[in-house]
Amino acid sequence: MRKTWLLGFGFFSISIGWSLYNGFVPFFLDNYIASTALIGFLMTIDNYIALFLQPYIGQKSDRTHTRFGRRMPxxxxxxxxxxxxxxxxxxxxSLLTLIVFMVCMNLSMAIFRSPTIALMPDITPEPMRTKANGIINFMxxxxxxxxFSAGSFLFHLDESFPFLLVSALFLFALWVVYKNIKEDRDAISFTVTTAHKFNYKKELSNQTLFLLAAIFFWFISIQGMEALFTLYGVNELGLSKSASAFSLAFFSLTFVASAIPCGLLGAKYGKKKMIVIGIIGLTIVFLLLNWVDSVFFLRTLLLIGGMFWACININAYPFIISTGSKGSYGARTGLYYLVSSLAAIISPPVLGLLIDIFGFGILFFAAAVSMLAALACMLKVKDREGGLVKEIEDLGK
Incomplete structure (x- = not known):
């Protein structure tokens, strides 16, 4: 598990980057654009290219072989x-330079996101992956x-401070992962996974497709909520920009506290059960958020929501990995991020358009409806992961 904690620094850098991006970039766009729908669109236009890059790079990293390893390059x-x-x-x-920087940053993130996450199943036996995913999501x-906490404080002092800090953390995380994880030494079945090519017709079973659909719908809910929440807090609840962004830290707080326990519970009781519990709980939280009348109530519900989001998110990636062969980890990681990127493209502009038409009060109703669609898809997924038995038998040889 020591390697998993160290790998968590890579996920740490990804998470802090996206959180700051979603929390503060809308404010920059708001200086130039009046339409919430257009802001939502520009928050995701860069993901169109990343949508195609992530599955391609994930699959390519399965078959890459260099002296640095498969994922590390x-x-x-x-x-x-x-x-x-x-x-x-x-x-x-200007608006043009802002969009150029946004696009280039997101393209850069797409290069390393799938390979970073694929390192987890590479170095972790299947029975331990929900716990490992809990650890890297804890990070x-x-x-x-x-x-959302220190970043909000720094943003209040100077809008550039949190972005400069995160850039430094990116480089520090890279140094930690590079110095401590050696793929030829730490990866399980290294020669096996490099020899396989992803067969889409064989690997994309009905179970995998329903699971990908569920992932798509719950990310529609979460991506839209996170991208537009800061504007929601300012316009609907009358919060300051920093207070609105800080409120999202409460959602993340219980996600962190619940990450490792949810991984352990998923390993013990089943990934699907934990995901279904999380979807139902988060749907209820989103519905209740429509009647928020105080910051205390808002942040209390966000605390509860973070716990249910952990039930979903911690168990989802190990679930999608377990439905396929060992030679498909990078490609399946790419598919996981393909559907989440597709949700990121669709959700903010669609929810932004609904807000333009109906007002900010529609945000959490729409998020709840999308969660219900995810629940319908998850109920079509079988309880037992397709590749699990064979993988455990292979590990025992």
Whole structure:
């Protein structure tokens, strides 16, 4: 598990980057654009290219072989580029330069995101993956808390400070992962996974497709909520920009506290059960958020919501990995991020358009409806993961 904690620094950098991006970039766009729908669109236009890059790079990393390993070359290229363009975002001089920096940053993130996450199943036996995913998401949640708490404070002092800090953390995380994880030494069945090519017709069973659909719908809910929440807090609840962003830290707080326990519970009682519990609980929380009349009530519900989000998110990635062969970890990681990127593209502009038509009060109703669609898809997924038995038998040989 020591390697998993160290790998968590990679996920830490990804999480803190996205949290700050979603929390503060809308304010930069708001200086130029009046339409919430257009802001939502511009928050995701860069993901169109990443939508195609992530599954391609994930699959390509399955078959990459260098002296640095399969996944590491993508980290060594992508992370420094992401650090550079992330630092440049607050120094934009026009809407055009802002969009250019946003696109370049997201393309850089797409280069290393799938390979970074695919390292987890590479170095972790299947029975331990929900716990391992809990650990790396614990690190990611710490990044989100740092982004919305310390980031809010720094943003209040100077809008560039949190972006410069995250750029430095990107580089520090890369150094930690590079110095401590050696793929040829730490990866399980290294020669086996490099020999396989992803067969989409064979690997994409009905179970996998329903699971991908569920992932899509719950990310529609979460991505839209996170991208537009800060504007919701300012316009609907009358909060300051920093107080609105800080409120999201409460959602991340219980996500962090629940990450490892949810991984253990998923290993003991089943990934699907924990995901279904999380979807139902988060749907109820989103519905209740429509009757928020105080900051205390808002942050209390966000605390509860973070716990249910952990039930979903901690168990989802190990679930999608377990439905396929050992030679498909990178490709399945890419598919996981393909559907989440697709949700990121669709959700903010669609929810933004609904807000333009009906007002900010529609935000959490729409999020709840999307969660119900995810629940319908999850109920079609079988309880037992398709590749689990064979994988455990292989590990025992």
């Amino acid at each position: 993508y980290l060594l290229i992508g992370i420094p580029m992401a650090a550079l363009f992330f630092a440049l975002i607050p120094f934009h001089t 990611g949640g710490c990044g989100a808390i740092l982004a």
